[in-house]
Amino acid sequence: xxxxxxxxxxxxxxxxxxxxxxxxxxxxLVALFVATMPFARLPTxxxxxxxxxxxxxxxxxxxxxxxxxxxxxxxxxxxxxxFLASGYLFGALMLAPWALTFPGVFTGFDMDAGLQVxxxxxxxxxxxxxxxxxxxxxxxxxxxxxxxxxxxxxxxxAATVLIEATLFFRDWLPPLMLDGRQVNLLWQVVPALAMxxxxxxxxxxxxxxxxxxxxxxxxVLFSLGIELLLISYLGGGSRLSVGWWAGRLYGLVAMSIILxxxxxxxxxxxxxxxxxxxxxxxxxxxxxxxxEALSASIAHEINQPLASMVTxxxxxxxxxxxxxxxxxxxxxxxxxxxxxGHRANGVVRGIRTMFTKGTRERAELDLxxxxxxxxxxxxxxxxxxxxxxxxxxxxxxEVPPVIGNAVQLHHVLRNLIENAVDAVRAGPLRAxxxxxxxxQEAHGEVHVCVADTGPGIAAEVAERLFDPFITTKPGGMGMxxxxxxxxxxxxxxxxxxxxxAPQGAIFHFSLPVAILSVTDAQARSGVEEKAR
Amino acid sequence: MTDAVVYxxxxxxxxxxxxxxxxxxxxxxxxTYESPKDFLAARCPDLPGCLILDxxxxxxxxxxxxxxxxxxxxxxxxxxxxxxGDVPMSVTAMKSxxxxxxxxxxxxxxxxxxxREGIGRDRRRRARDAEIAxxxxxxxxxxxxxxxxxxLVASGLMNKQIAAQLQLSEATVKVHxxxxxxxxxxxxxxxxxxxxxxxAGSGT
Numbered sequence: 001x002x003x004x005x006x007x008x009x010x011x012x013x014x015x016x017x018x019x020x021x022x023x024x025x026x027x028x029l030v031a032l033f034v035a036t037m038p039f040a041r042l043p044t045x046x047x048x049x050x051x052x053x054x055x056x057x058x059x060x061x062x063x064x065x066x067x068x069x070x071x072x073x074x075x076x077x078x079x080x081x082x083f084l085a086s087g088y089l090f091g092a093l094m095l096a097p098w099a100l101t102f103p104g105v106f107t108g109f110d111m112d113a114g115l116q117v118x119x120x121x122x123x124x125x126x127x128x129x130x131x132x133x134x135x136x137x138x139x140x141x142x143x144x145x146x147x148x149x150x151x152x153x154x155x156x157x158a159a160t161v162l163i164e165a166t167l168f169f170r171d172w173l174p175p176l177m178l179d180g181r182q183v184n185l186l187w188q189v190v191p192a193l194a195m196x197x198x199x200x201x202x203x204x205x206x207x208x209x210x211x212x213x214x215x216x217x218x219x220v221l222f223s224l225g226i227e228l229l230l231i232s233y234l235g236g237g238s239r240l241s242v243g244w245w246a247g248r249l250y251g252l253v254a255m256s257i258i259l260x261x262x263x264x265x266x267x268x269x270x271x272x273x274x275x276x277x278x279x280x281x282x283x284x285x286x287x288x289x290x291x292e293a294l295s296a297s298i299a300h301e302i303n304q305p306l307a308s309m310v311t312x313x314x315x316x317x318x319x320x321x322x323x324x325x326x327x328x329x330x331x332x333x334x335x336x337x338x339x340x341g342h343r344a345n346g347v348v349r350g351i352r353t354m355f356t357k358g359t360r361e362r363a364e365l366d367l368x369x370x371x372x373x374x375x376x377x378x379x380x381x382x383x384x385x386x387x388x389x390x391x392x393x394x395x396x397x398e399v400p401p402v403i404g405n406a407v408q409l410h411h412v413l414r415n416l417i418e419n420a421v422d423a424v425r426a427g428p429l430r431a432x433x434x435x436x437x438x439x440q441e442a443h444g445e446v447h448v449c450v451a452d453t454g455p456g457i458a459a460e461v462a463e464r465l466f467d468p469f470i471t472t473k474p475g476g477m478g479m480x481x482x483x484x485x486x487x488x489x490x491x492x493x494x495x496x497x498x499x500x501a502p503q504g505a506i507f508h509f510s511l512p513v514a515i516l517s518v519t520d521a522q523a524r525s526g527v528e529e530k531a532r
Numbered sequence: 533m534t535d536a537v538v539y540x541x542x543x544x545x546x547x548x549x550x551x552x553x554x555x556x557x558x559x560x561x562x563x564t565y566e567s568p569k570d571f572l573a574a575r576c577p578d579l580p581g582c583l584i585l586d587x588x589x590x591x592x593x594x595x596x597x598x599x600x601x602x603x604x605x606x607x608x609x610x611x612x613x614x615x616x617g618d619v620p621m622s623v624t625a626m627k628s629x630x631x632x633x634x635x636x637x638x639x640x641x642x643x644x645x646x647x648r649e650g651i652g653r654d655r656r657r658r659a660r661d662a663e664i665a666x667x668x669x670x671x672x673x674x675x676x677x678x679x680x681x682x683x684l685v686a687s688g689l690m691n692k693q694i695a696a697q698l699q700l701s702e703a704t705v706k707v708h709x710x711x712x713x714x715x716x717x718x719x720x721x722x723x724x725x726x727x728x729x730x731x732a733g734s735g736t
Contacts, residue, residue, distance in 0.1 A: 300615035307636030311550035314640035318557045333553050
């Protein structure tokens with residue numbers, strides 16, 4: 001299954017700041033590369049002692065990256081992650097024997113393993129990583145239940161067996177090196193092969209454009225390619241030359257990219273988590289928690305038709321038990337009871353769709369799709385009042401996905417848009433315009449605002465805007481905005497209002513983007529389900 | 533009972549219609565309004581009445597409207613109805629002089645009892661107001677001197693004592709006293725005391 005689902009359906013979900021950082025990084029790498037070129041072939045002396053330090057740094061970076069990726073896999077259970085994590089782990093494991101057998105480094109241990117062994121480890125390391133990335137790129141985006149530790153142990157065992165085999169067959173290894181520093185002609189095959197694999201990987205990853213993680217892996221491969229150019233070609237293939245060391249430096253940078261990205265994302269998650277917890281505490285401190293307020297407003301909404309039904313029934317009975325029964329009056333009252341019954345049913349149905357239709361289901365969502373669907377639905381009613389609903393900002397596939405419940409977020413948007421329509425519909429015709437704007441914030445947040453040109457928010461209600469039972473609308477329940485806040489805060493986001501210039505109000509909410517989106521097929525299905 | 537009017541303010545039309553039907557069946561004249569603003573803008577008949585008020589109204593709460601009415605000097609007794617009530621809410625309403633605080637859906641008899649009670653209160657208040665108004669008319673007929681004497685007479689002083697205090701002759705005081713009693717239609721001193729109390733109690 002090449003790349004899983006239809007490729008046209010999966011859009012590029014990489015955020016703009018990420019692209020800018022990635023592009024800048026690539027340019028910096030190229031600049032450094034060009035700067036190194038003239039000196040690449042100069043040999044260095046007595047720099048062997050730096051080899052263990054380099055190896056240790058790379059080992060720590062790769063092992064940590066592998067550990068974080070395995071952890072990410074444990075949380076998300078996506079097969080491609082497992083391949084990438086294994087690739088890093090395998091690379092880290094191959095480093096130790098490479099450094100230990102490097103000629104002239106650990107001379108004190110007197111463990112001369114032979115001329116070709118170090119190169120053989122380098123070869124394994126060099127070719128294994130792009131192969132793992134190939135698997136990462138091609139693996140079906142399926143959720144699996146394989147135990148991560150089992151996979152990690154298997155990789156360790158395989159690596160150990162390979163190391164042992166290499167050491168055992170050291171006398172039969174192909175002649176890759178001429179001496180401790182100069183490579184044989186045969187070695188030229190290795191960088192060529194690796195370069196080819198890098199190119200294939202990059203092409204596949206760019207073609208599928210599955211996830212932000214995939215894009216970062218592209219940068220890694222790109223840097224590894226430069227490393228290889230420096231080491232094998234510009235450095236003249238001789239070990240410990242200026243080019244060789246510059247290449248190693250590139251490798252170090254390349255191997256730390258994914259780690260840095262993961263750590264940055266994790267930090268962001270922690271910040272958001274703290275914010276969510278704070279919001280949770282804040283809402284708990286209020287006398288009415290969201291649920292209590294919600295149940296109160298639902299009770300109110302149902303009691304209204306119930307009260308009307310009971311009173312109508314009482315009135316009908318009284319009209320009938322009069323000395324001269326008034327059938328006409330009783331009939332009118334009974335008709336009103338029928339209407340109220342339907343109304344109560346409507347309330348119950350609305351609550352059901354709002355709260356029972358999978359409110360616990362969370363999926364990666366494209367907010368743009370939800371915005372479009374909500375605006376389209378609201379536009380049907382808005383047209384009656386001559387109100388135009390405009391969507392601005394990013395479109396579908398242009399913002400990173402958020403994790404959330406499609407039905408609830410759809411209701412939030414409907415609520416905000418309908419409020420805005422209500423605010424402008426009584427105003428002058430040319431001002432009857434509601435603008436919904438979707439944008440991406442630099443801090444890993446997606447921002448939605450709904451702006452109107454209505455009368456704005458009165459100062460006396462501004463503070464209590466999101467409290468239950470605060471309404472400025474005829475027949476309003478005062479629960480809409482309260483519901484919005486409950487939903488947005490449950491999603492780890494925040495909601496607020498501001499004044500629009502020259503007049504009107506803007507309601508904003510922002511939601512955190514999904515961490516390292518690994519898939520977006522689910523998001524699509526979520527959006528489509530809701531749009532139906 | 534067509535001599536009483538019930539005003540209903542509720543933003544739910546269906547509730548308005550049902551209350552109108554129920555109350556008109558009981559013989560009340562019913563006037564319905566969808567908002568406090570409509571109620572204030574309408575001309576109310578000069579009849580004993582009672583106001584049925586939903587607690588949750590457009591923009592503002594019924595409790596705020598109750599205070600607003602009190603400030604405006606509209607003393608129509610209020611029966612609150614609400615779809616979601618809590619204890620503090622009902623305490624506030626009752627403390628501010630509401631007749632009753634009913635939770636929707638309510639028993640019709642509870643509402644009718646409350647309305648009857650409210651109209652009774654309003655009728656008594658109107659009677660009292662009318663009496664005081666009549667007294668004021670009578671009081672207006674007094675001369676300044678008589679007005680000066682009135683509290684002294686009502687406080688139970690003898691003619692002689694009043695004459696000494698105001699440096700008048702006892703005969704003059706006697707004439708004034710007879711005039712006061714006649715103009716205020718008081719047969720006895722006890723009557724006069726009650727009238728002076730009423731006038732003082734209602735403010736001047």
